[in-house]
Amino acid sequence: MSSKRIYLSPPHMGGTELDFVKQAFESNFIAPLGPQLAQFEERFCELTGFKYCLGLASGTAAMHLALRLLGVKEGDVVIASTLTFIGSISPATFLGAELHFVDCDRDTWNMDPVLLQQAVEEVQAAGKRVGAVVPTDLYGQCADYDAIRAVCEPHNIPLVIDAAEAVGATYKGNHAGFGGDAAIYSFNGNKIITTSGGGMLASNDKDFIDKARWLSQQARDDAPHYEHTTIGYNYRMSNVVAAIGLGQMDALPGFVKRLREIAQWYETELGGLPGVEFMPEAAYGEANRWLTVMLVDDSCGVTPEEIRLALEAENIESRPVWKPMHLQPVFKDTPRTGGEVSEDLFRRGICLPSGSALTEEDLKRVAQVIKNVVK
Template sequence: MERIHLSTPHMSGREEAYVKEAFASNWIAPLGPQVDAFEREFASAVGSAHAAALSSGTAALHLALRLVGVGPGDEVLVSSLTFSASATPIVYLGGRPAFIDSERGSWNLDPALVQEALETRARAGRLPKALVVVHLYGQSADMDPLAEVCARYGVALVEDAAEALGATYHGRIPGTMGRVGIYSFNGNKVITTSGGGMLVSDDEALVARARKLSTQARDPAPYYEHSEIGYNYRLSNVLAAIGRGQLEVLEERVLARRANFEFYRQALADIPGLEWMPEASWGRHSRWLTCLTVNPREFGTDRERLRLLLEDQNIEARPVWKPMHLQPVFAGLPCWGGAVAEDLFERGLCLPSGSNLTEGQLSRVADAVRKVWRRARRPAAEPMAAPAA
């Protein structure tokens, strides 16, 4: 059977015209008019004043943290339920992550626990330098209380919107409500440049500094002079051309992913033990990935067995992120809460969600889930076959 992947690139055909422009002008080296245009168009699309196109979302977060002053010994609060790239840039700068649990209503970090953490650190006289808010799986975190408590304690608010392009929060765009925000254009995201990222801010000087740091921090001189350490983090002109074509179909891609979610929800509505990632009341969930949790008692088997049996049908599904406070590399670091993120990881599964999935492929996934459920309900005398190794 043809493999159904979790989330694959989806080209519109419009990208090729911009790439041809880059080749025709011979702007193949990094930077160039496609980068400039992509930055302008992206900033306009999300409602930010300024943007800097970079080589990855991780590079963007690394720069964002440096720009807000994170350095050796600084503590940075960050969502626990996320991919490791939300936390590792803190360590790049010599900082120390401290993790915050999720709340059930959106799966994003819990504002009450953020307040508790800041109150605790304030009493001890050592407030964290920043808070990294991750907008998870295409849904915005609850930004108003987070922005209020960060402002009260003078903590920089950095938004990791790598997974949330196309989402909304009370009409605003995740990634544009803090001091600085970042996005990812990795191959599995809602739109892609193959590899790439974007840093946005309303602070013109901050974005100008990001551009300097991302081009090896070269000083303005007729020769190569450097007065500080920089990085090779700029996006290439060719990849920016792809991004421009992708940006034109952003809304189409979001609607397709939301339609995937709705297809699965309706097709599997009668099966007990499946609970879908909720859409919070404050805005639109882009449904970058369709996520659910499995109640083994009601469904008949657990998340991991379901995943393995889908793999037997050549269908890629993945567990929800393993929380950062459970990762060996971060062992012993502080965490406020943890039980919600641990439960979501233990029972959570991401189904194939690409905007280019056909109705036939979606039906095949839904039918495979239903088949697992039916087999799980068989009497003990008719055990399920073991999944393939």
């Protein structure tokens, strides 16, 4: 344990963050709103192509507001990716909605449009309303938006894209998330760009974002005193946090470039080992490669957990692939369509250190441990 710790995906400051934070302090806009937040939202619109963006406390808050404003209510069903992080789908439960999980396909590891069609038919056959479809852009790779939208549109089902992991990725030339009725993004400390914590809600519907902004500020009505006709939330992003985001936006292109280089390095260095393969990249876009994910099969001779423990013994952090939501105890009785692919990826997958500040020496340390344990 004498070697320095190599983390899975630590924050990486690009160099201008402190300048923007200093501006916020000098202007005394330390409260939730301020010019840095407005600028961050504007720059995120420019990045994603959406007309309107709203900075919030987290990606989970963004999903909660999106589902509420799209009319998801008690008794509705939200169909979502099963291979995801719980923050993507827990907001549906806040609204009293039910969940229905859909498996991924092997080509992209994202929501399978064929299974989505089956799920919609199953839910409607049970006499229930599909309130929204929520695909996750897994590990920075976009789902097949066009194919998913083709399932949703005939039934007028809103599409909310969980692009929390996919800032900087593209789908058919457009930024991740663009093409949904709404998209959500995360700036958690482990994401490709971070504001220490925070998220963004994006849409081309001005009224939608205006209402989300109002709800995110405790739904205060227009009056000199505090007047409330509905329940809102304390979900707004801090101006100081947004200032960090501005600096991260400057660094984003370099981060994406570096993460893609790291993924390619791992594939070149480790791809020849027996039973080892890596997450494929979909032909329709360019992933940001937020995390490099390696799969091992029985011919490798070791399990992902044995690799994880070997790395940890050398002070290197790694992590299993997301445990599918339909395997989580809290969702043990939740309906699903498919599940075998995501279960297999969870059983065979391991996320390797992928921070954009990793050096060549760091990567070699990781690779050598894996080579040793596989041998």
